[in-house]
Each structure stands twice: as structure tokens, then as C-alpha cells.
Amino acid sequence: MGKILMKGNEAIGEAAIRAGCLNYFAYPITPQSEVAEYLAKRMPEVGGVFLQGESEVAVGYMLFGAAGAGERVFTTSSSPGISLMSEAISYIAAAQLPVVFVNIIRGGPGLGGILPSQGDYFQATKGGGHGDYHLLVLAPASVQETAEMVMMAFPLAEKYRNPVMILGDGLIGQMMEPVEFPEQLRTAPSDKSGWATSGMATRGSRQRNLVKSLFLDPEALNNQNLLLKSKYDQMRREEVRYEAYNLDGDYRVLIVSYGTMSRVCRTAVDNLKAEGLEVGLLRPQTLFPFPLEAIRAAAGGPACQAVISIEMSMGQMVEDVERAVCGIRPVHWYGKCGGDVPTPEEVMDVVRGLLDGDR
Amino acid sequence: MGKIFTKPRSLTDQPTHYCPGCTHGIIHRLVAETIDELGIEERTVGIAPVGCAVLAYNYFTCDFQEAAHGRAPAMATGIKRVRPDLVVFTYQGDGDLASIGMGEIVHAANRGEKFTVIFVNNAVYGMTGGQMAPTTMPGQRTTTSPLGRNVEEVGMPIKMAELLAALQTPAYITRQTVIDPKSIRRAKQAIRRAFEYQLAGRCFSLVELVSTCPTNWGMTPVEALAWARDTLLPYYQIGDFKVPE
Numbered sequence: 001m002g003k004i005l006m007k008g009n010e011a012i013g014e015a016a017i018r019a020g021c022l023n024y025f026a027y028p029i030t031p032q033s034e035v036a037e038y039l040a041k042r043m044p045e046v047g048g049v050f051l052q053g054e055s056e057v058a059v060g061y062m063l064f065g066a067a068g069a070g071e072r073v074f075t076t077s078s079s080p081g082i083s084l085m086s087e088a089i090s091y092i093a094a095a096q097l098p099v100v101f102v103n104i105i106r107g108g109p110g111l112g113g114i115l116p117s118q119g120d121y122f123q124a125t126k127g128g129g130h131g132d133y134h135l136l137v138l139a140p141a142s143v144q145e146t147a148e149m150v151m152m153a154f155p156l157a158e159k160y161r162n163p164v165m166i167l168g169d170g171l172i173g174q175m176m177e178p179v180e181f182p183e184q185l186r187t188a189p190s191d192k193s194g195w196a197t198s199g200m201a202t203r204g205s206r207q208r209n210l211v212k213s214l215f216l217d218p219e220a221l222n223n224q225n226l227l228l229k230s231k232y233d234q235m236r237r238e239e240v241r242y243e244a245y246n247l248d249g250d251y252r253v254l255i256v257s258y259g260t261m262s263r264v265c266r267t268a269v270d271n272l273k274a275e276g277l278e279v280g281l282l283r284p285q286t287l288f289p290f291p292l293e294a295i296r297a298a299a300g301g302p303a304c305q306a307v308i309s310i311e312m313s314m315g316q317m318v319e320d321v322e323r324a325v326c327g328i329r330p331v332h333w334y335g336k337c338g339g340d341v342p343t344p345e346e347v348m349d350v351v352r353g354l355l356d357g358d359r
Numbered sequence: 360m361g362k363i364f365t366k367p368r369s370l371t372d373q374p375t376h377y378c379p380g381c382t383h384g385i386i387h388r389l390v391a392e393t394i395d396e397l398g399i400e401e402r403t404v405g406i407a408p409v410g411c412a413v414l415a416y417n418y419f420t421c422d423f424q425e426a427a428h429g430r431a432p433a434m435a436t437g438i439k440r441v442r443p444d445l446v447v448f449t450y451q452g453d454g455d456l457a458s459i460g461m462g463e464i465v466h467a468a469n470r471g472e473k474f475t476v477i478f479v480n481n482a483v484y485g486m487t488g489g490q491m492a493p494t495t496m497p498g499q500r501t502t503t504s505p506l507g508r509n510v511e512e513v514g515m516p517i518k519m520a521e522l523l524a525a526l527q528t529p530a531y532i533t534r535q536t537v538i539d540p541k542s543i544r545r546a547k548q549a550i551r552r553a554f555e556y557q558l559a560g561r562c563f564s565l566v567e568l569v570s571t572c573p574t575n576w577g578m579t580p581v582e583a584l585a586w587a588r589d590t591l592l593p594y595y596q597i598g599d600f601k602v603p604e
């Protein structure tokens with residue numbers, strides 16, 4: 001299949017179908033309602049399930065029920081909606097259910113705005129709901145990568161029996177770009193007969209399955225949490241993804257940036273290079289697990305004098321960047337989160353400013 | 360001579376954690392008998408609530424999911440939409456269904472989701488120690504209405520069966536009780552009918568069961584049955600509130 005021009009939000013819907021996920025529950029919210037509108041038409045064509053729930057709270061549990069019954073299922077929403085789903089996300093992680101969430105972030109806190117933002121980094125990577133759990137968080141920077149990550153998300157969610165979140169922003173959702181849906185990313189669903197409540201007859205078994213999150217015995221709950229932790233540790237070992245840009249030369253500044261913001265940073269890196277200033281860019285593609293070691297190694301580059309986290313938030317990812325850099329270089333932050341994406345010129349000024357004392 | 364009385368096959372052998380005289384046990388039995396009679400154990404998925412029945416899955420032999428407080432109808436919707444061939448029932452208390460889960464139950468009923476709700480109304484939050492529920496009677500003392508429910512402040516108890524029957528979508532909505540052998544027989548028939556509507560793909564079905572919580576009512580089991588008869592039943596009237604055409 002060749003490339004087709006698609007809006008990010010529509011590509012999300014199509015990618016899920018191509019990944020073999022035919023069940024979608026959602027509640028409308030800008031800037032991603034096009035996903036629901038697209039799938040309201042498309043799911044019936046492919047014999048899938050489309051249901052507009054009465055709230056994101058309910059949608060969260062529709063996903064729980066469907067995934068618990070052993071079917072591939074996903075939703076899309078934006079920040080306030082994800083806040084409402086967070087109760088269910090905690091239960092879904094606890095019950096070890098593979099569910100894919102897409103958060104097309106809008107400005108916050110509160111009702112915030114409807115323009116792009118990266119203000120939900122903490123919510124996505126550090127919790128949102130209660131208890132010790134993590135989502136596996138993928139952060140695409142183009143429509144093509146969004147489609148690929150949506151397709152990857154289902155097997156990842158099944159590999160770990162854990163919810164996966166695609167963290168995009170309004171721009172990723174709204175922008176039109178050419179996209180191709182790679183055939184090899186279509187996967188067969190995993191065998192869920194050991195745990196899903198798919199009905200004993202379906203499994204040909206007399207062994208009933210239970211999907212639950214209550215462990216009243218302290219030792220049992222501790223063991224359950226150790227089991228979850230072992231999955232998160234495995235993700236830390238096996239799933240870290242990032243893209244390195246201009247990191248082989250003698251860069252004097254290391255930028256860490258993801259999603260839409262990283263595209264602007266890339267342009268800034270090119271422009272600064274043309275001026276004779278070498279700047280490296282490390283773009284995390286997974287936010288959890290976070291590329292701690294790669295960032296630390298890059299920060300240790302011989303000419304590197306400073307590290308900066310550039311994000312459309314008031315300084316969230318920078319805390320992980322500091323954790324990665326471990327004090328070997330000064331770590332800075334630059335960002336905006338009203339809805340305007342910082343321009344390449346702004347980024348260039350900020351980067352030059354970091355080296356000012358040096359001139 | 361054959362056996363004339365036995366434990367339903369769909370119940371496990373585990374002794375329940377319910378207090379002596381609690382009606383949850385009776386209701387479990389009625390549901391299990393129904394599952395046996397209809398021969399659906401192997402394709403049934405139950406959903407346990409947050410409330411005294413949170414461990415209901417320890418007593419049933421079929422597949423089970425454990426809900427978050429009030430969300431069972433959304434979970435049942437999720438299961439039923441992706442696996443319409445499964446038989447799905449939720450088992451919910453009055454705090455679960457009529458308070459925190461009011462939104463989920465109303466919308467599931469209104470969409471006409473084809474699952475069955477077993478709604479145990481004991482006019483109190485049993486599990487958390489007897490706090491006021493939306494179903495607590497006027498003047499009824501609970502740990503959070505120590506002077507009795509003041510309807511000036513918190514309104515009248517909610518009649519869920521009537522409220523849901525007011526929706527325009529076809530459904531089977533009935534209220535029964537389990538306070539004596541006769542009412543238990545009627546309740547059983549209603550539960551069976553509710554599952555049959557589901558099996559036929561007809562409609563949403565809900566059986567409200569006026570129940571007792573002797574522990575938190577501060578009564579003996581026998582006193583509790585009498586109080587349910589004299590105080591709850593005049594307000595929560597027994598009968599079918601909606602039957603599909």
C-alpha cells in the first residue's frame with residue numbers, strides 16, 4: 001500500500017483497525033473528536049464495535065470489561081478526559097489488562113485550552129491514578145510515527161498485560177501528513193485463555209478465570225506489586241526507545257525534547273549548525289521507560305557544556321532529565337504551555353543564551 | 360430415592376464471609392440456581408461490586424470480574440458489546456448502584472444493554488460500617504445520620520426501580536424481596552425471567568431486591584426481616600415496573 005494523506009486523528013483510528021483492534025469506546029473532547037467521528041463510520045464497515053460512552057469514567061470501565069473479556073480495545077481522549085479515566089487506568093493496570101489509551105494533550109490545568117500542550121507528562125509517566133503502577137508511554141512526533149506507535153501499542157500491551165498510552169498533542173492530532181500503514185505491524189492477538197473472562201465454554205476449560213485487583217492479605221498484595229514492578233523493570237530493560245540527532249559530533253549543548261516540540265528543536269539544531277554551533281538532540285520515543293542511560297551518555301559528550309529539556313509544559317520532563325544527567329552537567333529547562341509552540345528562533349536564542357558566559 | 364435438595368452446582372463449597380442472617384447469601388443462591396437451570400454457567404461472566412459482595416466471586420464458579428465502586432454496568436457494557444454471546448450479570452449494592460454508580464446504571468439501562476443487574480438494596484452502606492445510603496429511609500439512624508435521615512437536608516430515598524422504569528427504552532425492571540419463603544420464590548422467578556430476557560437478546564434487565572443488613576441495622580436477623588417488612592416494603596413496593604412488550 002502506498003502513502004495517503006491523513007489527519008493525525010484519522011490515522012490513529014485507521015492504524016488501530018489495521019493493528020487488529022476492532023473495539024473502540026470513547027467520549028468526545030477537542031482536539032481529538034475526529035477519531036471518534038472517523039471510527040463511528042469505519043468500525044461498522046469492518047464489523048467492529050463503536051460506542052460513545054456517557055462519560056470518560058464509564059468509558060474507562062467499558063475498556064476494562066472488554067479487555068478483561070480478552071478482546072483488543074482502545075480509546076482516545078484529551079487531558080480532562082484522561083483525568084476522568086485515571087481511576088479506571090489504575091484498576092486496569094492492577095488487573096493487568098492490555099488496553100491502549102491515546103491522549104492528545106491539550107492545555108491545562110483545569111479546562112485549560114484546546115491548543116497543543118505537553119502538560120500531561122507527569123500524569124502519563126508518574127501515575128494519574130492511585131497506587132504503584134506505570135503505563136508504557138509512547139511519544140510520536142509525526143503522523144507516520146503516530147500510526148506506527150498505535151500499531152505497536154497493541155502487541156506491547158499484550159506482551160506486558162499492561163496499559164499502553166500514546167502521548168501526542170493537539171498538533172499531532174490535527175496535522176495532515178502522508179502516512180503508510182506497515183503490514184508487518186499487524187499482529188495476531190496474544191493467547192489470553194489463562195486469565196481472560198471469555199467464558200469457560202469459549203476456552204474449552206472447567207477452570208474459571210477471575211479479573212480482579214483486590215488483595216486483602218498484605219503479603220499477597222506486596223507480591224502482586226512485586227510482580228507489577230518486575231514488568232516495569234523488564235520494560236526499562238527492553239523497551240527504551242529514542243532518536244539521536246546530531247549526537248556524533250562535538251555538540252556543545254544537548255537538547256532533550258519529544259513529540260511536536262522535538263520537531264521544532266530539530267529545525268533549530270539544523271539552523272544553529274549552519275551558524276557553526278553544534279547542538280545535539282535526543283528525542284525520547286518512550287517516556288516510560290525513559291532513556292535515562294542514553295541521556296546520561298549524551299550529556300557526557302566531551303564538548304557538551306549544558307543540557308536543556310525543551311517541552312510544552314512548565315518543566316515536567318526536566319525532572320527525569322535531571323535524574324538522567326545526575327549532576328554531571330548543568331540541566332536547564334525551557335518551555336511554554338499556553339498553546340503556542342515555541343518557534344525555532346526562540347529555541348535558538350535559548351540555546352545560544354546557555355553558552356553566553358563562554359563567549 | 361433421589362436428592363430433593365442440594366447446593367447449586369454454580370456455587371463453590373467455600374463458606375461465605377457474610378454476617379449471620381444476611382440476605383446476600385440467599386440472593387447468591389437464587390442467582391446460582393438460575394444459572395444452573397438455564398445451563399449457562401460456562402458462558403456466564405459475573406461482575407462483583409465494591410460492597411459486602413466484593414468477594415462474590417469466591418462463591419460462584421463462573422468467570423468473574425471485580426469492579427470499581429459503582430462501575431459494574433460500564434464493565435458489563437464493555438463485555439457484552441465485544442462478546443454478545445456471553446451471559447453477563449452485575450451484582451450491586453445500593454451505595455454502589457444508586458449513589459456513586461448512578462450515572463453508569465442509568466445510561467446502561469437507557470442504551471438497553473443486554474445484561475442483567477442483581478441490585479441488593481439494604482438501605483445502608485454495609486461494607487464500610489453502616490453509613491447512610493441514597494436508599495436509607497427517612498428518620499433511619501446510620502453512622503452518618505446519627506439523628507436519623509433528615510430529608511430536608513439530603514432528600515428522600517431513591518426508588519431505583521421506578522427511576523429506571525421511567526426511561527423510554529424497553530427493559531425488564533422489577534422489585535422483589537427475600538424476607539420470607541414466599542417472597543424468595545417470587546424473587547427467584549424474577550431473576551430467572553431477567554436472565555431469560557438477556558438470553559433472548561431482548562433487553563436490559565434489573566431485579567431490585569429489598570434486603571437486610573442486621574449487623575448495621577443493629578438488629579437480630581429476625582428483627583431485621585420484620586423491619587424490612589414493616590418499614591422498607593411500604594416505601595419500596597414489590598412488583599414489575601417495566602416489562603418489554
Ligand SMILES: Cc1ncc(C[n+]2csc(CCOP(=O)(O)OP(=O)(O)O)c2C)c(N)n1
Nearest residue numbers: 409410411428452453454455483484485486
Ligand atoms: C471510589 C470508592 N469510594 C469509596 C469506597 C468505599 N466503599 C466501599 S464499599 C462502600 C459502600 C457499599 O455499600 P453498598 O453498595 O450499599 O453495598 P453493601 O455493602 O451494603 O452490600 C463504600 C463507600 C470505595 N471502595 N471506592
Ligand code: SF4
Nearest residue numbers: 377378381411485572
Ligand atoms: S454488613 Fe450487612 S450487608 Fe454486609 S454481610 Fe453483614 S449483614 Fe450482610
Ligand SMILES: [Mg+2]
Nearest residue numbers: 452453483485
Ligand atoms: Mg447496601
